[in-house]
Amino acid sequence: MPLDDSDPDKWHMKEHTEVKHRILRKYLTTWTRIVSSGNPEIHYFDGFAGRARYEDGEPGSPLLALDVANRSADLFDIFHCTYNDYSDENYQILKEEVKDKKNSCENNTQIDEVIFNEEFEDIAIPVLDSEKYSGLPSMVFIDPFGYSGTPFNVISKIMNLQSSGNEVFFNFMVDTIRRFLDDESKEETITRAFGSSDWKSIRKYTDREKQEEEILKLYVSQLKEEAGVKYVFPFQMKHPDKNVTVYYLIHATNHFKGFKAMKDVMFNEGADDNFAYLGSDHYGYEDEQTNLFEVTASEDLRIKELRERLLSRYNGDTVSFNDILKFAYLNTDLIDTHCRKALTTLESQDKIHVDRGSSTRGFKEEYDITFRPQNQRLTDF
Ligand SMILES: C[S@@+](CC[C@H](N)C(=O)[O-])C[C@H]1O[C@@H](n2cnc3c(N)ncnc32)[C@H](O)[C@@H]1O
Known part of the structure; x- marks a missing residue:
């Protein structure tokens, strides 16, 4: 039985989550500096915000973003944060954690947060296209546990909503897709996730690495060709112990400055120039x-x-x-x-x-x- 999304067992910080958070925090800091130079108000949208704190006390993505906003407050007038989680239990914990964190921020008058308890795909476009946010550059963090709640048409629309420049930072669950390639009951959901049924041709490969490679290749090509995104860059996250790619962090932007900044961050977080977290081998080479x-x-x-x-x-x-x-x-x-x-x-x-x-x-x-x-x-x- 898969664990429920609010099960505490799912909320222990793993090493690759730490790497993901470091990339998010560092990039968000640079992104804030870049976009606030032309926009007094900016917007961070955490579509799969989670419960904001892990079982071991570590902050989750919503708190990291608040911290970045608080530390960079001299750069903008207002930092808008939209948080969303569909799990009732996670949503309640998220609200409390965000409230406490915001109270502890000395620059909290410049932070405007809204918290939703909805399906990401139902809320993403209405929020981003609303009067309040449609004129702002938005950085959208998409961090699901699986692939069913992130249909490609929604991701594509986010990237095409406004010329001011939305960006997506997406945890793309390659391994979950790969394991279900031959499961007919998942066909429709996988097709929705890719926005195409071309993924079916990947079934002919039996080698795991080849399957991973083709899944990533197709998704990147969908973002570039179908969604028209100019710059797409992936970072590989391997399983801590097995030689398996758990997910790719994919950054999509139409701005070279953002692309460059993310590539710099990923290069510095990656092992040995690999743009990857290599599991148990990750820090080995340093010794x-x-x-x-x-x-x-x-x-x-x-x-x-x-x-x-x-x-x-x-x-x-x-x-x-x-x-x-x-x-x-x-x-x-x-x-x-x-x-x-x-x-x-x-x-x-x-x-x-x-x-x-x-x-x-x-x-x-x-x-x-x-x-x-x-x-x-x-x-x-
Ligand atoms: C990987 S966790 C998020 C972790 C968080 N971003 C962080 O870094 O601290 C995924 C969260 O997404 C929520 N979730 C899963 N599917 C969803 C959906 N379709 N819409 C909204 N939330 C969803 C789950 O309840 C869970 O809290």
């Missing part, structure tokens, strides 16, 4: 000198590859540092720090010229970078 050496060597190699790709792509061109970041974030697993390292080496080898105006060092997004055509020298500038 092993040989592995640390391998990590550094593999990073050096990838930065070298990036240098070569940049040289051949931009040969003779002048582009901004921001253009280079876009290229790297969209086409490689590398991030900002790697781009800076690659460019620093290219500059020391006299293969690029960086126009820094009156500054002498570093890279800013607006700096122009000229890639010298192959045999041109520094004296030509």
